[in-house]
Amino acid sequence: MDSARSWLQKLQPRDKDRGKPASPTAARKDGAAAMAEDGEEAISSTTATKVAAAKQFIENHYKDQMRSLEERKERRRMLESKLADPDVSEEEQNNILKDFENREREIMRSRRHKMGVDDFELLTIIGRGAFGEVRLCREKATSNVYAMKKLKKSEMLRRGQVEHVRAERNLLAEVDSAYIVKLYCSFQDEEFLYLVMEYLPGGDMMTLLMRKDTLTDDESRFYVAETILAIESIHKHNYIHRDIKPDNLLLDRTGHLKLSDFGLCKPLDSSSFPNLSEFDYAVGKNINPSMDGDKLLSSSAAPRRTQQEQLLHWQKNRRMLVC
Amino acid sequence: MSLFGLGRNQKTFRPKKSAPSGSKGAQLRKHIDATLGSGNLREAVRLPPGEDINEWLAVNTVDFFNQVNLLYGTLAEFCTPESCPTMTAGPKYEYRWADGVQIKKPIEVSAPKYVEYLMDWIEGQLDDESIFPQKLGTPFPPNFKEVVKTIFKRLFRVYAHIYHSHFQKIVSLKEEAHLNTCFKHFILFTTEFGLIDKKELAPLQELIESIIPY
Numbered sequence: 001m002d003s004a005r006s007w008l009q010k011l012q013p014r015d016k017d018r019g020k021p022a023s024p025t026a027a028r029k030d031g032a033a034a035m036a037e038d039g040e041e042a043i044s045s046t047t048a049t050k051v052a053a054a055k056q057f058i059e060n061h062y063k064d065q066m067r068s069l070e071e072r073k074e075r076r077r078m079l080e081s082k083l084a085d086p087d088v089s090e091e092e093q094n095n096i097l098k099d100f101e102n103r104e105r106e107i108m109r110s111r112r113h114k115m116g117v118d119d120f121e122l123l124t125i126i127g128r129g130a131f132g133e134v135r136l137c138r139e140k141a142t143s144n145v146y147a148m149k150k151l152k153k154s155e156m157l158r159r160g161q162v163e164h165v166r167a168e169r170n171l172l173a174e175v176d177s178a179y180i181v182k183l184y185c186s187f188q189d190e191e192f193l194y195l196v197m198e199y200l201p202g203g204d205m206m207t208l209l210m211r212k213d214t215l216t217d218d219e220s221r222f223y224v225a226e227t228i229l230a231i232e233s234i235h236k237h238n239y240i241h242r243d244i245k246p247d248n249l250l251l252d253r254t255g256h257l258k259l260s261d262f263g264l265c266k267p268l269d270s271s272s273f274p275n276l277s278e279f280d281y282a283v284g285k286n287i288n289p290s291m292d293g294d295k296l297l298s299s300s301a302a303p304r305r306t307q308q309e310q311l312l313h314w315q316k317n318r319r320m321l322v323c
Numbered sequence: 324m325s326l327f328g329l330g331r332n333q334k335t336f337r338p339k340k341s342a343p344s345g346s347k348g349a350q351l352r353k354h355i356d357a358t359l360g361s362g363n364l365r366e367a368v369r370l371p372p373g374e375d376i377n378e379w380l381a382v383n384t385v386d387f388f389n390q391v392n393l394l395y396g397t398l399a400e401f402c403t404p405e406s407c408p409t410m411t412a413g414p415k416y417e418y419r420w421a422d423g424v425q426i427k428k429p430i431e432v433s434a435p436k437y438v439e440y441l442m443d444w445i446e447g448q449l450d451d452e453s454i455f456p457q458k459l460g461t462p463f464p465p466n467f468k469e470v471v472k473t474i475f476k477r478l479f480r481v482y483a484h485i486y487h488s489h490f491q492k493i494v495s496l497k498e499e500a501h502l503n504t505c506f507k508h509f510i511l512f513t514t515e516f517g518l519i520d521k522k523e524l525a526p527l528q529e530l531i532e533s534i535i536p537y
Contacts, residue, residue: 043400044400047397047496050397051496054501057389057393058393058501058505059501061389061390072371076372100373104374105374105375108375109378109381111382112385113457114457
């Protein structure tokens with residue numbers, strides 16, 4: 001397997017939710033994400049996501065493989081130049097060679113290593129949720145500090161939240177953005193699922209607002225802009241967050257904002273969008289649509305609405321959008 | 324029953340003598356050239372100097388498992404019990420499942436069920452510390468290469484099914500370069516270390532000959 005920080009462990013193809021064959025109806029629930037070129041049936045957004053992830057993984061795998069092959073050759077060249085030194089005795093040469101081969105064996109074996117909870121030293125609890133807790137943890141091999149989200153499987157099954165957690169894991173593995181909290185790796189044991197994410201020591205926006213009470217115009221502009229960039233980055237990957245609130249806007253050590261908690265996120269299917277046309281907006285503003293040169297629509301196509309009706313119409317559409 | 328549930332004499336591979344010999348191989352052969360720029364795969368499969376062969380087999384087995392797993396996973400919507408009621412590699416070859424432990428007598432199952440059994444079985448082997456040790460210093464079992472050969476034989480069957488039953492879908496998903504690269508790498512590796520018997524490779528013979536001319 002690739003190194004611990006690689007895409008492989010973000011994706012964890014060897015973990016148990018391997019994407020077992022789903023029924024075609026289940027797979028198509030998300031609607032059409034892309035159309036096959038030959039005019040066959042549309043593929044679901046689930047499949048589109050899997051395809052993109054598989055391609056990315058395979059491309060990265062071969063890049064990494066070629067790089068590690070070159071690195072290995074380089075290590076071998078250095079070894080040979082060391083062994084060619086006339087001052088090195090035969091016994092020393094044998095020891096150097098043995099040491100080199102043992103190290104290479106360790107590298108090879110570490111490539112197969114599956115991350116698990118034993119690879120981390122568990123520190124303080126920094127949050128609790130419906131399905132478990134979030135702990136500060138330190139990776140034993142590197143001493144890097146992360147936030148480990150621990151989710152109880154039985155509780156998730158009982159509450160029917162498996163798909164939400166899967167969507168969260170998939171999104172975090174797929175989206176590489178400075179404005180999204182990074183997933184380091186994911187794994188599971190009999191009882192729990194684990195998401196190991198970057199630790200953001202700056203706290204959340206809610207705490208900041210409570211502490212400061214009022215933000216300056218410049219601060220507000222800055223945080224709103226970064227929030228928009230964060231939301232845009234997940235929309236670009238065809239997901240919607242559906243739980244944007246100050247508690248889910250975290251701050252890193254330099255004060256930059258990152259979006260977190262994708263437990264309610266959902267793959268986006270543009271084909272099921274309600275028709276939120278400019279025309280609807282114009283009616284809400286009590287502007288006569290026939291006066292609009294760009295949109296000469298017959299009155300039968302769009303009945304005139306009062307502002308109250310328009311508000312109800314907009315709310316209904318908004319609900320459709322997040323269902 | 325052999326150790327680790329590897330029944331060697333199971334009749335799980337059933338060539339059909341009466342089946343028509345179509346030109347599927349020739350059709351696939353036209354597409355095999357679409358690959359990723361993935362460097363020199365012939366060099367990539369060779370045992371590095373001074374490396375333990377078992378470590379090399381182990382790390383590559385995990386890599387190939389992950390690749391097949393991901394590639395087949397993209398077809399979950401299309402490879403269903405309805406579309407693929409049996410695990411076949413074209414009209415001439417059919418596979419039945421037996422693991423020698425839970426299922427001793429080969430049974431006919433749908434392709435998705437077969438692949439599910441197969442992947443679960445392989446994953447069980449990969450996670451077994453006594454077969455694929457992860458702790459430093461733990462040795463490989465004496466029959467390790469036999470275990471690896473069985474894994475590779477079974478992974479090949481997934482490739483054979485994908486190429487024969489779902490290649491058009493792979494093309495429409497624009498995945499053929501990825502599939503071909505992984506398959507070429509897989510075949511070069513199995514050839515380098517003699518991991519799959521020639522008769523097992525028959526379903527994709529023409530394709531393989533375009534990779535490694537016999």
